[in-house]
Amino acid sequence: MNHTFEKFDLQPFLIQAINEIGFTEPTEVQDKLIPAIKKGKSVIGQSQTGSGKTHTFLLPLINAINPGKEEVQVVITTPSRELAEQIYQAALQLVEKAPEKIIVQTYVGGTDKKRQMAKLAGTQPHVVIGTPGRILDLVTENALLIHTAPVLVIDEADMTLDMGFLTDVDQIASKLPANLQMLIFSATIPNKLKPFLKKYMENPLYEHIQPKEVISSTIENWLISTKGRDRVDVIYELLMIGQPYLVMIFANTKAKVDEIAGGLKARGVKVATIHGDIPPRERKRVMKQVQNLDYQFVVATDLAARGIDIEGVSHVINAEIPRDLDFFIHRVGRTGRNNLKGTAITLYGPSDENLIADIEKLGITFEPKTVKNGEITDTFDRKRRAQREKKTTDPIDPEIRGMMKKAKKNIKPGYKKKMGRAIKASSLKKRRVERRTQANAIKKANKKANK
Incomplete structure (x- = not known):
């Protein structure tokens, strides 16, 4: 009992x-x-x-x-x-x-x-x-x-x-x-x-009831940059890799759902479509076919898919990132249920950076991945470039740069301290030169004004 x-x-x-x-x-x-x-x-x-x-x-x-x-x-x-x-x-x-x-x-x-x-x-x-x-x-x-x-x-x-x-x-x-x-x-x-x-x-x-964890620990949460490629091409490539059991592909609008489904069908993929404009009878029939695994791939909008429980979803693909972050959690939560493993894949372009940052603020972490030659591999964190650009905006004295390179090689124990002192001295020297230049400019301006 x-x-x-x-x-x-x-x-x-x-x-x-x-x-x-x-x-x-x-x-x-x-x-x-x-x-x-x-x-x-x-x-x-x-x-x-x-x-x-x-x-x-x-x-x-x-x-x-x-x-x-x-x-x-x-x-x-x-x-x-x-x-x-x-x-x-x-x-x-x-x-x-x-x-x-x-x-x-x-x-x-x-x-x-x-x-x-x-x-x-x-x-x-x-x-x-x-x-x-x-x-x-x-x-x-x-x-x-x-x-x-x-x-x-x-x-x-x-x-x-x-x-x-x-x-x-x-x-x-x-x-x-x-x-x-x-x-x-x-x-x-x-x-x-x-x-x-x-x-x-x-x-x-x-x-x-607060969610125990925003995303189940059984879900691998991947982030893939489209790098300016057509998203349908990227999705098609992802569907052809490995052997997904059942994939739900989410888009924000009915038009986008139709565009993705049409693009995949044109590439020879059998796809089910679920959105608000699909007539009720047709929707019921499609749902039955999905439950019977007649379809392996489903493209849907959030509102049409919310409240639909499809068993055994192995992969969720966010073709677009939803503006309402609750929907992101709903989408990803379609997979990895009942302690089964699942994979959630989010595609993003440069304009999506802020949305990704908002998702990360919820305590969600992404694994950066890339699709190359029919394989999904690990890639660098997208923040790397931003950090690199931040560093390059402050020009470093060539002499200091040389010292830093040597420091990386760990040449001598006291070298890093020496380098630290040198960097300090270099920036002080720069500041003095800047101040002197400014003072001279002010003097010249005053002389001209007094003539």
């Missing part, structure tokens, strides 16, 4: 499901929030992707479902169809062994609304999972009766805000009981989200 999850006093069928999934101990977010959610408290959980937040809300909420009541008891909103599908699958796993049937349903855009309405006329689900637009649509049609649900979960709240779905979520929340238990999960808590939280939450428990 799993003693660590038993401390939450969950129903036996949930403990059985946890054992079958293979969870051995609760994550930090689960430890901190499951007891509070069980007590009916509203919570805000700020944590990164892969911290175990889905089961943080599913376990206590499914534990409290009364199967005898044929009414909606939990509403879960999520900004993307893929994320809704993932939560739905996780919930199905948990209710599978329930002694009485717990009905879980998913409602997302791009699916058959009429069929959903017909089904709802017969039975209301206990747990509703879906995108805000479709849930609100079914509620407005009086098909989905959510007014009975005492709990609302808003997953990926920051992304919900980014994608403009907060108004829909607001309308959904307004249809729920006044003493609503609201659970917010988000990677970040933007200021624009705060008025909404204040409106519906009174003294919520707020937990910010």
Whole structure:
């Protein structure tokens, strides 16, 4: 039996499901929030992707479902169809062994609304999972009766805000009981989200789960200069080296994703594309093919890929560096999961120097690499040139330069001290000459003025 999850006093069928999934101990977010959610408290959980937040809300909420009541008891909103599908699958796993049937349903855009309405006329689900637009649509049609649900979960709240779905979520929340238990999960808590939280939450428990390490120690984090080369050429070369299992290539815009995917296809590479303009059905089909390993290479934007969990990513390539550094961490975190090794490769040009420096300020270190003759090799740190330029701006006396060269050879024990004294004397001499020159110039100027 799993003693660590038993401390939450969950129903036996949930403990059985946890054992079958293979969870051995609760994550930090689960430890901190499951007891509070069980007590009916509203919570805000700020944590990164892969911290175990889905089961943080599913376990206590499914534990409290009364199967005898044929009414909606939990509403879960999520900004993307893929994320809704993932939560739905996780919930199905948990209710599978329930002694009485717990009905879980998913409602997302791009699916058959009429069929959903017909089904709802017969039975209301206990747990509703879906995108805000479709849930609100079914509620407005009086098909989905959510007014009975005492709990609302808003997953990926920051992304919900980014994608403009907060108004829909607001309308959904307004249809729920006044003493609503609201659970917010988000990677970040933007200021624009705060008025909404204040409106519906009174003294919520707020937990910010700091990432243990910004990037997992199982990930090799490489930095490769494009040196003015076409990035698609560099990416193609990287894909052809070694034997990557599954590669996710990230770009900042839909146009760039299409450009990279098109360039790779033109070079004979089979590539899957994921961005916001891909129709829902097509996206679902592509995702299935990726999971079945029909595609080895996926090019995606951040928003389309966030909330998509692709198993077994061996390499992540940042074709461009994201302006939002949170996205950099999300991208790199796609690989090196479950203690498996992973490689993250970031391509950069001279204009990206400041962004690289900002990433390093987060405590992330890069290994500088270069691609040459079909091989990836170690190269010099990019800061080397800057340091070299800094040194050359101060001209060194040729005599001193000669002494420094000798010092490197470690000729005599006292030589370095001698050199130090010589450098001091040389700079003093220079300063005296400069002052004398300035004084003479002032004298000449004064003489001219007095004539």
